[in-house]
Amino acid sequence: MxxxxxxxxxxxxxxxxxxxxxxxxxxxxxxxxxxxxxxxxxxxxxxxxxxxxxxxxxxxxxxxxxxxxxxxxxxxxTLSRDRVRKSRIKSLVSQLYDGAAAPLVLQLIRSGSFSEDEIKSLQQMIDELDTSDDGSKS
Amino acid sequence: MxxxxxxxxxxxxxxxxxxxxxxxxxxxxxxxxxxxxxxxxxxxxxxxxxxxxxxxxxxxxxxxxxxxxxxxxxxxxTLSRDRVRKSRIKSLVSQLYDGAAAPLVLQLIRSGSFSEDEIKSLQQMIDELDTSDDGSKS
DNA sequence: CTGTTCCTACTACACGTGTCGGAGAGAGCC
DNA sequence: GGCTCTCTCCGACACGTGTAGTAGGAACAG
Known part of the structure; x- marks a missing residue:
């Protein structure tokens, strides 16, 4: 690959x-x-x-x-905002962490970037992620 | 504000x-x-x-x-890699999401950027986040 | 019609950034 | 002592990007 x-x-x-x-x-x-x-x-x-x-x-x-x-x-x-965001993020992750996204999140967590509410949402989202299984691709 | x-x-x-x-x-x-x-x-x-x-x-x-x-x-x-990463991330989040970090994570989740292991780690980290309380700032 | 307003098409220009080449000074080799 | 290698110092140049002025046409107010 x-x-x-x-x-x-x-x-x-x-x-x-x-x-x-x-x-x-x-x-x-x-x-x-x-x-x-x-x-x-x-x-x-x-x-x-x-x-x-x-x-x-x-x-x-x-x-x-x-x-x-x-x-x-x-x-x-002609581009969706999402598409650009995605591209930008990918590019950043690739530059800063050689493509590994998790460290980015870790960094965000460590620098206290999330409010309590956000944390709750994230927990939920990640939990869902764990169970749901949509194999959507790029 | x-x-x-x-x-x-x-x-x-x-x-x-x-x-x-x-x-x-x-x-x-x-x-x-x-x-x-x-x-x-x-x-x-x-x-x-x-x-x-x-x-x-x-x-x-x-x-x-x-x-x-x-x-x-x-x-x-003279700069630590971490410092630069932090700055870069902040800048990106600010540009793409007006400073809100959560949507970034959501985006990463949606685009399937995490492996199962990473998801597990994230869950754990976020859970800890919920309880621990270091109010560190930039 | 005629002056004013608004739009488009060009042109321009300063900076930052990526990329180098050449001149010159030391350090070593024979 | 020269030749060579390797550095450092400068200067240069092309592009991309941010920013804007000017010219000229079209539309509109009177």
Whole structure:
């Protein structure tokens, strides 16, 4: 079994680009203006053209698609947030722990990253995991 | 509630730089040549001077220190691997899940990242977590 | 029509990062 | 004493990414 040697490049996103995607995930398909507004609302002050550039680049990379609808182009993410999250996590785990996920969780536990409620949920989830047996794959 | 908007810069490391650090963590303090060899052994073919540049930059950033010992400088990491891991994880969690760690674990669970043994260990760790109470913080 | 507004298309530019090459100084070998 | 090997020091360069200005067309207000 080859598994993955290096988490294969993953989705190449800069952090500004990522934030754009986030906006699209949260607001759904939007024109430049709306994405900009969204960002401004979260305290991220960038210029209109900056957002546009980012959106364009994202589109070139295939992470976003656009349709001319009326006055302006409407952009939408072509990747699900989950997919990107998954990829990112995998990449991190691979980089930090050579692919072993458990140490990551251990680390989180040790650094007190969970609230009591979360701990309870986790217990439950893990218990279920133990019994349930869906062999879903990537 | 301000929380943290952006996980504060963290340790700024490029992936090539990170690999250098990794080498130092794994082999302990080493001169350029040894780091290079280490990298070559893992199939990473870079030039001697590349490694040197990286080491130098790392030193400028304060992540590495060096001492002239005999012929060549010996470099050593000034950050623990754990510290960097922690920072990286925090940064990821902040970016992907607005700081909530539990969803990350959920994601790992859903994508079948754990072996049975790991699940068992996790159960145990989390159970302990529930009772033990060290309020350690970052 | 005409001025204002809004959008897109280009172009630009500074930085960080990955990658090296060449010049020069010591250490050793013959 | 030179030749060679190995370091270190600098300088360089291509790319990716973040950020934005400007030009020019389209739409809309009067």
């Amino acid at each position: 080859l598994e993955y040697i290096m988490a294969k490049r993953e989705y190449e996103l800069g952090s500004a680009e990522f934030q754009i995607l986030k906006a699209l995930w949260e607001k759904g398909p939007s024109p430049v203006r709306d994405v900009l507004t969204h960002l401004h609302e979260r305290g991220r002050n960038v210029a209109y053209t900056t957002v546009q550039t980012l959106l364009t680049r994202l589109e070139q990379k295939g992470f976003v698609a656009s349709d001319k609808s009326g006055l302006a182009y409407v952009f939408r993410a | 301000l929380e943290y908007i952006m996980a504060k810069r963290e340790y700024e490391l490029g992936s090539a730089e990170f690999q250098i650090l990794k080498a130092l963590w794994e082999k302990g303090p080493s001169p350029v040549r040894d780091v290079l060899t280490h990298l070559h052994e893992r199939g990473r073919n870079v030039a001697y001077t590349t490694v040197q540049t990286l080491l130098t930059r790392l030193e400028q950033k304060g992540f590495v220190a060096s001492d002239k010992s005999g012929l060549a400088y010996v470099f050593r990491a």
